Amino acid sequence: MRYIAYIFALLGGIALSFEGAIYGELGKTIGQLETSFYNFFVGAIILGLLWLFFGKGKISHAVEAPKWTLLGGPLGVVYLTAIVISVPFVGVGVTMVAVIIGQLIMSMIIEHYGWLGNMKTRINKEKIFAVISMIIALILVN
């Protein structure tokens, strides 16, 4: 079960790069905020359908859940708008590197302190090695 989660995360990353490259183009035609809006609006329709047919969870939980757990949407808006604005100016490569550095720093901090309801996992030797390898990879890509 665990390795499926890794494969899904990998596929998610691939989707993210293609999304950035394509939306960079769309943003030039219809505008950046409009591109973000298009993404969220049509995405909501697609997920609405998926939810109707395959939803097994409990959507009404949103009403009773702590309000901060509902902030995922606005945070996604910041990310997507940043990408669409940035790609035409500095290119997909630099954009992804900047996003990645932000991701790395933030996920380390979140997990080390166990913020936002996540399991607290101490940073260990292996994770530091992983980050160093990632930074070397980032330097080589540029």
Place this chain on the structure above:
Amino acid sequence: MSILMILFTLLGGITLSAQSAINGTLSRKAGTIETTLLTFVTGTMFLAIIILFFGQGDIFAIFEVPTWQLSAVFLGVLFLLFNVFAVPRIGVIATSITVIIGQLFSGVVIDHFGWFNSLVIPLDIKRWFALLFMIIALYFIYKGNKRSNEEANAQ
């Protein structure tokens, strides 16, 4: 201008990780598809208001652009679904690093072929080494996570 842009994009990466963490928490009670749906619905609401005040583009031009430019929405949906699925199972760091490897790997491939009107940057020896280091990183994150779990279970 460029520096400002990069800092802004850095903020995008920070919000992406925070989003993963928050959505992972919500999904434990609400479910994967439900959490993703809520993310898109609230995102739409926020953007609708932002566009009313600050939108300078032309939203109706979506009917004129090539369809492939619109297909990216499926990718965004896939990313969120996969992410919400993975975080509660392997944690924020392991998910983020694995996502990053996918991002860089496909970014290098897109550059190599110059897909979607992007610049053509060939896959040279330097970039092959970059891919190698990414695989090493993935190995370490997997091992590190396994050790954290063993330590947590021992307590």
